[in-house]
Amino acid sequence: MATALRIGTRDSQLAVWQATLVKDQLAEIGVPSELVYIKSEGDIDLVTPLYALGVQGVFTKTLDAALLSNRIDIAVHSMKDVPTQLAQGICQAAVLKRASYRDIFVYKNDASFLDNPGSVATIATSSVRRIAQWLHRYPNHKVEDIRGNVNTRLRKVQENDWHGAIFAAAGLERINLRPPRSVDLDWMLPAPAQGAIMIVCREGDRFAYDACHASNDPVTALCTRIERDFLRTLMGGCSTPISALAVMDHAQIVFRGNLCSPDGATSLPIEKAVAISEANSLGVIAAQELLQQPSARKLVQEIHHARN
Numbered sequence: 001m002a003t004a005l006r007i008g009t010r011d012s013q014l015a016v017w018q019a020t021l022v023k024d025q026l027a028e029i030g031v032p033s034e035l036v037y038i039k040s041e042g043d044i045d046l047v048t049p050l051y052a053l054g055v056q057g058v059f060t061k062t063l064d065a066a067l068l069s070n071r072i073d074i075a076v077h078s079m080k081d082v083p084t085q086l087a088q089g090i091c092q093a094a095v096l097k098r099a100s101y102r103d104i105f106v107y108k109n110d111a112s113f114l115d116n117p118g119s120v121a122t123i124a125t126s127s128v129r130r131i132a133q134w135l136h137r138y139p140n141h142k143v144e145d146i147r148g149n150v151n152t153r154l155r156k157v158q159e160n161d162w163h164g165a166i167f168a169a170a171g172l173e174r175i176n177l178r179p180p181r182s183v184d185l186d187w188m189l190p191a192p193a194q195g196a197i198m199i200v201c202r203e204g205d206r207f208a209y210d211a212c213h214a215s216n217d218p219v220t221a222l223c224t225r226i227e228r229d230f231l232r233t234l235m236g237g238c239s240t241p242i243s244a245l246a247v248m249d250h251a252q253i254v255f256r257g258n259l260c261s262p263d264g265a266t267s268l269p270i271e272k273a274v275a276i277s278e279a280n281s282l283g284v285i286a287a288q289e290l291l292q293q294p295s296a297r298k299l300v301q302e303i304h305h306a307r308n
Contacts (some may be wrong), residue, residue, distance in 0.1 A: 016071030079193035084232035091213035099170040101195040107164035124165035132241035135264025189243030192227035229283025
């Protein structure tokens with residue numbers, strides 16, 4: 001009997017759903033596994049993950065530490081939360097087939113004000129990317145901070161005097177929590193890798209890598225890598241007003257990216273389409289092309305200085 005792979009997961013409803021999906025897929029190929037719940041940073045003090053470029057994975061470092069200290073064998077992450085440079089000693093084992101990449105707006109009473117760019121409203125999100133794009137479209141709106149897992153944030157929409165809040169569609173749809181009072185934000189570009197799930201393991205753990213890689217979706221892996229290359233080439237972390245989406249369209253990869261000022265006043269989009277055979281460097285090329293604009297270089301410098 002093979003030793004069960006230990007799957008590390010946070011204990012939120014969404015995180016457990018994602019880890020259970022991986023557990024079920026491993027079972028389909030005859031690999032036994034079990035969930036290991038990792039509650040907080042305080043539970044782990046054996047290893048501090050060392051990230052390249054000083055990037056810290058706010059939502060992933062606890063699981064990374066558990067992986068490096070051999071408390072778990074694999075970790076399951078929402079890919080958009082994973083730093084573009086993985087912690088030293090950890091490698092990507094698989095990217096699962098992507099769910100919806102869209103952002104949605106969950107509204108409290110009425111969403112008709114969304115049709116009027118000059119409307120006045122209060123909405124909630126803690127994402128600098130969402131704030132920037134929202135204020136670019138609705139400059140008269142006020143944005144309030146909202147924290148917590150999806151269940152907590154849905155409750156806060158009802159408890160606070162807001163018109164609504166922005167969520168990732170995949171997070172709500174996976175656990176059947178998308179409310180009827182919600183609309184797709186088709187105009188909003190998502191975070192790089194939004195809607196995708198990444199599995200990571202320790203470098204050199206061939207059994208864990210091979211077992212997980214059986215679930216790898218090559219198209220999702222390519223598209224999300226292009227998006228994350230765009231993010232990394234521009235400046236780095238997931239807490240920046242950078243959006244990216246790559247999709248396969250017949251024999252092409254179509255890429256759209258955007259760099260916004262945090263206040264939404266400036267929006268610098270870019271769009272490119274190349275043959276799949278030429279798509280490996282698409283994210284880097286798109287970012288470099290955008291950085292040829294003086295306004296983009298200036299904005300990147302301003303954002304970088306504001307973060308340091």
